Amino acid sequence: MTTTETPRTEYHQDMSFQPRANRIGMWLFLVSETFLFGAFLAARYYSTGTLRPEELNQALALLLTIVLLLSSVSAYLAETSIRFNHRRNFVIFTTVTIAMGLLFLGGVVIELKEAIHLYPPGTPYGSSYFMLIGLHAFHVVSGLAALGIVLFLGLKGHFGSKDYWGVEGVVKYWHFVDLAWLVIYPTLYLF
Amino acid sequence: LIGAALLAVLTIIEYVVAISLEDPLLALLPFVALKGWIILDVFMHVKQVFKEGDH
Numbered sequence: 001m002t003t004t005e006t007p008r009t010e011y012h013q014d015m016s017f018q019p020r021a022n023r024i025g026m027w028l029f030l031v032s033e034t035f036l037f038g039a040f041l042a043a044r045y046y047s048t049g050t051l052r053p054e055e056l057n058q059a060l061a062l063l064l065t066i067v068l069l070l071s072s073v074s075a076y077l078a079e080t081s082i083r084f085n086h087r088r089n090f091v092i093f094t095t096v097t098i099a100m101g102l103l104f105l106g107g108v109v110i111e112l113k114e115a116i117h118l119y120p121p122g123t124p125y126g127s128s129y130f131m132l133i134g135l136h137a138f139h140v141v142s143g144l145a146a147l148g149i150v151l152f153l154g155l156k157g158h159f160g161s162k163d164y165w166g167v168e169g170v171v172k173y174w175h176f177v178d179l180a181w182l183v184i185y186p187t188l189y190l191f
Numbered sequence: 192l193i194g195a196a197l198l199a200v201l202t203i204i205e206y207v208v209a210i211s212l213e214d215p216l217l218a219l220l221p222f223v224a225l226k227g228w229i230i231l232d233v234f235m236h237v238k239q240v241f242k243e244g245d246h
Binding site for chain 1: 206235239
């Protein structure tokens with residue numbers, strides 16, 4: 001055999017290569033998601049400027065923000081736990097993250113029930129509000145589904161200190177969902 | 192945990208500033224930027240992307 005090409009199987013055996021490639025792929029995906037959220041945020045400012053209705057439920061929105069921030073902390077602790085092979089802590093913190101995500105979604109449902117009467121989707125602010133909240137809630141739901149899969153696999157003995165990319169990727173996505181809310185929250189409620 | 196505490200404090204200050212000012216857009220932008228950077232740096236380890244190897 002005269003070829004100098006590295007056989008394909010060697011790439012897969014080189015474990016130091018794979019996590020870096022995964023991370024770069026994940027970041028590129030998150031950058032593309034940023035553009036999606038950016039377009040919706042721009043639509044809000046284009047259609048209504050910084051005007052917002054007085055009836056917005058500020059207390060609930062602040063509470064939801066704190067819940068989502070806390071869920072990011074527990075997600076971070078879940079990732080750190082599995083990196084150090086602390087499976088029990090990983091299961092606890094992932095479950096806490098899922099619980100807080102569900103709590104956030106419950107709050108969003110209450111918000112939407114109020115919003116549909118106060119500023120319906122047909123109004124300029126209402127359309128921006130429902131688009132942004134809906135887009136973000138969809139990301140929360142998909143993040144919760146991913147966290148559920150990771151928890152299930154973790155309970156079955158998957159992941160460990162040398163193989164935690166599955167957890168890292170999902171937790172990064174969850175942090176991104178939190179990051180998106182940090183911009184959506186002032187855009188809809190504070191500006 | 193310091194990052195988390197900082198985020199909580201910034202969120203409360205952000206809220207107080209928003210309800211105190213008539214047009215809080217410019218005053219709130221630094222809060223959004225700072226909170227975003229804390230999540231990117233502390234929780235998401237964004238600097239890791241620019242490093243050569245894996246940890």
